[in-house]
Amino acid sequence: MPQNELMEGDLQQKNEVSQKDLMEGNLHRKIKMFQKGMTRTAKMSQKRLMKQDLGELDVAKLHPLSPEVVSCQPTTNIGTIGHVAHGKTTVVRAISGVQTNRFKCELERNITMKLGYANAKMKTALGLCATSMSCGSGEEDNPLFDEPGYENCRMKLLRHVSFVDCPGHEILMATMLNGATIMDGAFLLVAANESCPQPQTLEHLSAVDILNLQNIVILQNKVDLVSEHQAKNQYQAIQEMVKGTAAEGAPVIPIAARLKYNIDVRDFVSPPHMIVIRSFDVNKPGCGVDETKGGVVGGSITRGVMKVNQVVELRPGLLGKDDSGNRICQPIYTRVISLFAEQNELQFAVPGGLIGVGTTMDPALSRCDRLVGQILGEVGTLPDVSVFLMRQLLGVRTQETQMVKVSKLRKGETIQVNVLSMVSKAKVVALNNGRARMQLAQPVCTRSGEKVALSRCIEKHWRLIGWGEILGGNTLDVRPPVPSGLYSRENQAPFSQK
Numbered sequence: 001m002p003q004n005e006l007m008e009g010d011l012q013q014k015n016e017v018s019q020k021d022l023m024e025g026n027l028h029r030k031i032k033m034f035q036k037g038m039t040r041t042a043k044m045s046q047k048r049l050m051k052q053d054l055g056e057l058d059v060a061k062l063h064p065l066s067p068e069v070v071s072c073q074p075t076t077n078i079g080t081i082g083h084v085a086h087g088k089t090t091v092v093r094a095i096s097g098v099q100t101n102r103f104k105c106e107l108e109r110n111i112t113m114k115l116g117y118a119n120a121k122m123k124t125a126l127g128l129c130a131t132s133m134s135c136g137s138g139e140e141d142n143p144l145f146d147e148p149g150y151e152n153c154r155m156k157l158l159r160h161v162s163f164v165d166c167p168g169h170e171i172l173m174a175t176m177l178n179g180a181t182i183m184d185g186a187f188l189l190v191a192a193n194e195s196c197p198q199p200q201t202l203e204h205l206s207a208v209d210i211l212n213l214q215n216i217v218i219l220q221n222k223v224d225l226v227s228e229h230q231a232k233n234q235y236q237a238i239q240e241m242v243k244g245t246a247a248e249g250a251p252v253i254p255i256a257a258r259l260k261y262n263i264d265v266r267d268f269v270s271p272p273h274m275i276v277i278r279s280f281d282v283n284k285p286g287c288g289v290d291e292t293k294g295g296v297v298g299g300s301i302t303r304g305v306m307k308v309n310q311v312v313e314l315r316p317g318l319l320g321k322d323d324s325g326n327r328i329c330q331p332i333y334t335r336v337i338s339l340f341a342e343q344n345e346l347q348f349a350v351p352g353g354l355i356g357v358g359t360t361m362d363p364a365l366s367r368c369d370r371l372v373g374q375i376l377g378e379v380g381t382l383p384d385v386s387v388f389l390m391r392q393l394l395g396v397r398t399q400e401t402q403m404v405k406v407s408k409l410r411k412g413e414t415i416q417v418n419v420l421s422m423v424s425k426a427k428v429v430a431l432n433n434g435r436a437r438m439q440l441a442q443p444v445c446t447r448s449g450e451k452v453a454l455s456r457c458i459e460k461h462w463r464l465i466g467w468g469e470i471l472g473g474n475t476l477d478v479r480p481p482v483p484s485g486l487y488s489r490e491n492q493a494p495f496s497q498k
């Protein structure tokens with residue numbers, strides 16, 4: 001539905017009691033069942049929280065971070081403000097895991113009509129090294145840290161926050177203002193694929209200005225839909241827009257809320273995991289055997305800390321077929337001998353930014369971007385290799401202004417999928433209820449839950465037509481490392497490269 005067709009009459013609650021319920025006397029029974037369910041859930045979750053005993057506590061001594069407070073109740077309100085459909089609800093869901101649009105009319109129209117809310121607990125493990133957000137106030141305060149190698153380590157609760165998700169539609173300004181009065185801080189969402197400022201962005205900004213809201217973070221959302229150049233230009237427009245307002249000087253963070261890009265907190269604790277976007281043979285033609293340098297890969301570490309001298313593997317690695325014709329892959333095992341951030345030589349590299357990794361691997365393996373799309377990480381910690389994907393379909397623009405309706409995926413058609421930095425052709429082999437089963441032309445190293453981008457060849461160009469999430473896949477046999485001479489050239493290709 002076009003957004004300007006929204007009428008005030010649409011805003012009436014759709015969850016009111018139906019005449020049928022009243023006539024059939026169902027209502028009383030329904031309320032009782034609801035109350036029972038609520039009490040049971042509350043009792044179950046309460047068990048894991050700090051006890052609030054007014055007989056023992058001195059309320060005057062409590063503060064927002066007192067364990068008895070922060071365990072049970074959120075003490076900070078973070079609002080989401082900005083123009084309609086710039087991604088406010090999506091960012092709340094990406095951070096907290098909670099879908100704030102709950103009313104039938106909201107879900108049908110994909111538009112926020114009432115103030116949405118979501119509670120989340122921010123936790124830390126091992127000092128400040130790793131943090132996680134979990135949804136719901138009933139979540140345990142000190143759960144076990146869910147990372148291999150740290151199974152006995154417990155997380156510590158830091159903050160308990162509520163997200164107040166405001167509607168962006170122009171006729172819902174009064175609702176937005178209600179929400180703004182209770183905000184301690186706000187995320188101002190600006191969609192990167194629209195010009196800036198948009199009317200409601202300005203109106204919401206003025207509203208928080210009037211209310212003297214100090215803590216604002218600007219989220220430049222949907223950066224997946226624009227080029228780097230467009231994003232940079234819009235950054236300048238954002239700076240112009242916020243001059244003289246409460247948001248002047250606020251950090252501007254580029255994100256893609258739907259893909260959860262740049263949303264996750266940096267994790268320095270898990271085993272290192274790097275996405276390879278370039279690979280090189282840095283040796284000059286004719287260089288002597290003694291001077292030959294090992295293969296180099298470039299990419300970004302998404303979690304963990306990579307160290308010089310660490311033994312790592314690249315997955316899927318070498319692809320081939322066994323004697324019966326089954327497709328198999330063999331990870332490439334190698335050792336990190338240098339780490340670089342441009343000219344800066346590092347002893348260890350942390351998540352974020354682009355890093356060059358020098359290795360002992362045969363440089364022929366990394367020549368001419370041969371390893372693009374592979375994953376580099378600690379041996380034995382990388383995910384399985386999947387060749388089938390399940391996903392759903394969205395839209396595409398073919399010209400600057402014209403929106404073209406994307407036809408549904410067709411059984412048998414070949415599309416292109418991007419999984420992390422791997423690009424592969426994929427044949428749609430089955431479709432069912434908005435899900436698709438695809439057969440990839442080449443395996444990828446990934447896991448369930450990973451996002452994929454889908455492109456279709458339109459007017460001789462691969463155009464983005466949607467995105468999806470991996471629901472499952474078939475796992476290829478992965479050959480284990482060769483015990484002796486692990487890093488020698490001969491041991492890297494134990495099967496024919498058919």
Ligand SMILES: Nc1nc2c(ncn2[C@@H]2O[C@H](COP(=O)(O)OP(=O)(O)OP(=O)(O)O)[C@@H](O)[C@H]2O)c(=O)[nH]1
Nearest residue numbers: 084085086087088089090111112168222256257258
């Ligand atoms: N491509 C892309 N789409 C996004 C992103 N974030 C949100 N969207 C899409 O943008 C549309 C609007 O997102 P919402 O989160 O509902 O926007 P909103 O600002 O909460 O909308 P209102 O509350 O109704 O003003 C949805 O279809 C989202 O899936 C993103 O990072 N990239």
